[in-house]
Amino acid sequence: MRNFVIWVALAIALIVLPNLVSFSQQEVLVFLTINILVVASYRLLTLTGEWSLGHVVIMGVGAYASALVTKELGLWVPLGIIVGGLASALIALALSVPLFRMKGFYFLIGSFAAGEIIRLLWKRFRDPFGGAKGIKGIDPMPDFSIGIYQFDFFEPVSYFYFSAVVVALCLWILWRIEKSPVGLTFHAVHWQDKLAQASGVNLRRYRTMAFVIASGFAGIAGALLAHYIGTINPNSFDVEVMVFVLTWAIVGGTGTFYGPILGCVVLTILNEIVLRELGLEQTRPLIYGLILILSILFMPNGLESIVQKVTRRKDAK
Amino acid sequence: MTPLLEVQNLTMRFGGLTAVDRLNFKVEKGNIHGLIGPNGAGKTTTFNMVSGFYKPSQGRVLLNGQDISGLPMHEVANRGVVRTFQHSTLFGELSVLDNALIGTHMTFRPNLLKAILGLDSSARRDALDRARTSLEFFGLADVEHEMAGDLSHGHQRALGMAVAYASRPDLILLDEPFTGMNPEETRRMMGLMRRLCAEGTTILLVEHDMQAIMGLCDNITCMSFGKFLAEGSPAEIRNHPDVIEAYLGGARHVA
Numbered sequence: 001m002r003n004f005v006i007w008v009a010l011a012i013a014l015i016v017l018p019n020l021v022s023f024s025q026q027e028v029l030v031f032l033t034i035n036i037l038v039v040a041s042y043r044l045l046t047l048t049g050e051w052s053l054g055h056v057v058i059m060g061v062g063a064y065a066s067a068l069v070t071k072e073l074g075l076w077v078p079l080g081i082i083v084g085g086l087a088s089a090l091i092a093l094a095l096s097v098p099l100f101r102m103k104g105f106y107f108l109i110g111s112f113a114a115g116e117i118i119r120l121l122w123k124r125f126r127d128p129f130g131g132a133k134g135i136k137g138i139d140p141m142p143d144f145s146i147g148i149y150q151f152d153f154f155e156p157v158s159y160f161y162f163s164a165v166v167v168a169l170c171l172w173i174l175w176r177i178e179k180s181p182v183g184l185t186f187h188a189v190h191w192q193d194k195l196a197q198a199s200g201v202n203l204r205r206y207r208t209m210a211f212v213i214a215s216g217f218a219g220i221a222g223a224l225l226a227h228y229i230g231t232i233n234p235n236s237f238d239v240e241v242m243v244f245v246l247t248w249a250i251v252g253g254t255g256t257f258y259g260p261i262l263g264c265v266v267l268t269i270l271n272e273i274v275l276r277e278l279g280l281e282q283t284r285p286l287i288y289g290l291i292l293i294l295s296i297l298f299m300p301n302g303l304e305s306i307v308q309k310v311t312r313r314k315d316a317k
Numbered sequence: 318m319t320p321l322l323e324v325q326n327l328t329m330r331f332g333g334l335t336a337v338d339r340l341n342f343k344v345e346k347g348n349i350h351g352l353i354g355p356n357g358a359g360k361t362t363t364f365n366m367v368s369g370f371y372k373p374s375q376g377r378v379l380l381n382g383q384d385i386s387g388l389p390m391h392e393v394a395n396r397g398v399v400r401t402f403q404h405s406t407l408f409g410e411l412s413v414l415d416n417a418l419i420g421t422h423m424t425f426r427p428n429l430l431k432a433i434l435g436l437d438s439s440a441r442r443d444a445l446d447r448a449r450t451s452l453e454f455f456g457l458a459d460v461e462h463e464m465a466g467d468l469s470h471g472h473q474r475a476l477g478m479a480v481a482y483a484s485r486p487d488l489i490l491l492d493e494p495f496t497g498m499n500p501e502e503t504r505r506m507m508g509l510m511r512r513l514c515a516e517g518t519t520i521l522l523v524e525h526d527m528q529a530i531m532g533l534c535d536n537i538t539c540m541s542f543g544k545f546l547a548e549g550s551p552a553e554i555r556n557h558p559d560v561i562e563a564y565l566g567g568a569r570h571v572a
């Protein structure tokens with residue numbers, strides 16, 4: 001019952017929130033929503049102990065796929081978004097064959113290389129990827145009405161509601177997976193792969209599964225992005241963006257489901273409110289780098305560890 | 318009758334070192350079979366080859382007459398052979414109960430779609446029952462919520478066995494299960510192994526505690542410097558001149 005009240009309150013807050021902020025902040029809310037899905041899906045991969053540097057490029061695969069099937073084949077945008085997720089999952093499945101011959105550091109480097117190859121292919125093949133200029137004029141989400149509310153996707157508020165629903169659904173699925181026996185097996189693969197394997201766990205299979213699922217949801221996030229901003233190019237998914245994702249995840253902490261989300265929210269607020277107001281936007285990579293280093297030094301378990309301390313103190317009282 | 322497990326000419330070379338050299342022995346179904354030898358004799362290496370952790374350089378491992386040599390460890394486990402590790406190898410960051418749940422992996426295979434849709438609740442309940450039964454069997458029921466890494470050494474050894482037992486293997490390979498246990502714990506654990514055996518699990522046991530080995534085993538294989546040395550009942554092994562020689566020449570003494 002208490003939980004139900006909390007969820008309803010959260011939903012109401014999310015419905016009200018965009019109406020309280022400026023137009024440009026509404027846009028930020030849309031990006032934030034999409035980025036939450038990116039970090040949350042990234043966490044699922046880290047459950048098995050592997051860190052990838054290709055996650056953002058794989059997100060881009062979803063963006064390109066959805067942009068192309070809607071633009072070239074005239075597929076309905078919501079279906080295109082699903083196709084985007086599937087495309088990313090499939091690419092991840094193919095990449096898992098070479099990548100999961102490696103572990104740890106080598107996987108990290110391998111995933112980076114794989115991502116750069118994909119970005120090169122986008123640049124190299126003007127048809128269909130549009131080369132370095134990318135794809136422009138991507139179909140927007142078609143407007144529709146649900147009776148009480150008219151979705152007009154020219155307005156960021158509408159797109160915020162739409163993406164919030166999609167992302168909430170995705171987060172729910174990610175959460176269910178993490179709390180399931182499959183999620184437990186991911187943890188097992190991470191913490192002690194020898195014992196997991198001796199217990200009959202096919203390590204390769206579970207690493208691949210986590211990679212494919214995480215990539216699928218990243219693809220959905222990419223597609224959501226593509227249909228919002230309307231234009232994508234290889235640089236929309238470069239390593240700088242990947243560094244942001246890593247920073248959100250590490251600053252938030254990857255020990256819990258909410259850690260990376262917390263990191264993403266806090267840093268976005270910091271970025272948009274503090275940096276933009278101070279006119280320090282250009283220094284964003286610098287400041288992110290600084291935050292990353294400081295948080296590794298002084299807060300190795302991320303923001304989530306602070307939350308845990310606070311809630312534990314409350315419990316103790 | 319074909320033995321449950323048979324190794325033929327099993328050999329493992331690490332560079333120039335032959336850790337196990339043309340080893341042959343058979344484990345009969347329903348037995349507790351000891352594998353002994355001085356430090357560095359190649360016992361753990363033998364376990365690693367039987368369980369699929371290492372691929373033998375030469376020779377074969379037969380399970381019920383079928384060749385399983387070179388299969389990956391999870392495939393061997395799926396054929397009913399589960400091992401524990403010499404150095405407590407647990408999911409230290411997970412709870413004791415979660416450790417045991419991983420042990421049920423083969424019986425109650427996680428299913429992604431069913432898990433998302435919530436259609437696997439009966440499988441989850443059965444897995445939980447199985448995990449709890451295994452913990453109870455090894456006297457770990459009241460620590461199920463503790464982190465595995467926080468357990469005492471004796472409890473950690475027991476948990477390693479509980480994880481293995483949770484999969485209800487046909488053959489369980491125990492690598493020095495009694496190290497770190499006090500005499501009382503060892504005695505209790507020996508009783509549990511007899512019960513395990515009575516339930517139909519065959520046990521292959523590596524152990525330095527000679528009293529335990531002699532008290533438990535139906536049959537013992539002794540090896541030294543990677544090679545087969547002797548085989549027989551506890552009484553035969555205890556009085557075997559080669560065995561005595563190997564141990565006196567080695568680091569440890571026959572108790």
Ligand SMILES: Nc1ncnc2c1ncn2[C@@H]1O[C@H](COP(=O)(O)OP(=O)(O)OP(=O)(O)O)[C@@H](O)[C@H]1O
Pocket residue numbers: 331334336354355356357358359360361362363403
């Ligand atoms: N991975 C490896 N690489 C190189 N040499 C190894 C490896 N594993 C074991 N050895 C060597 O093989 C020999 C047999 O080792 P093994 O661990 O099988 O002995 P053991 O009988 O289990 O000894 P202990 O009673 O001390 O556990 C030793 O000389 C050891 O140093």
Ligand SMILES: [Mg+2]
Pocket residue numbers: 360361362403492
């Ligand atoms: Mg050993």
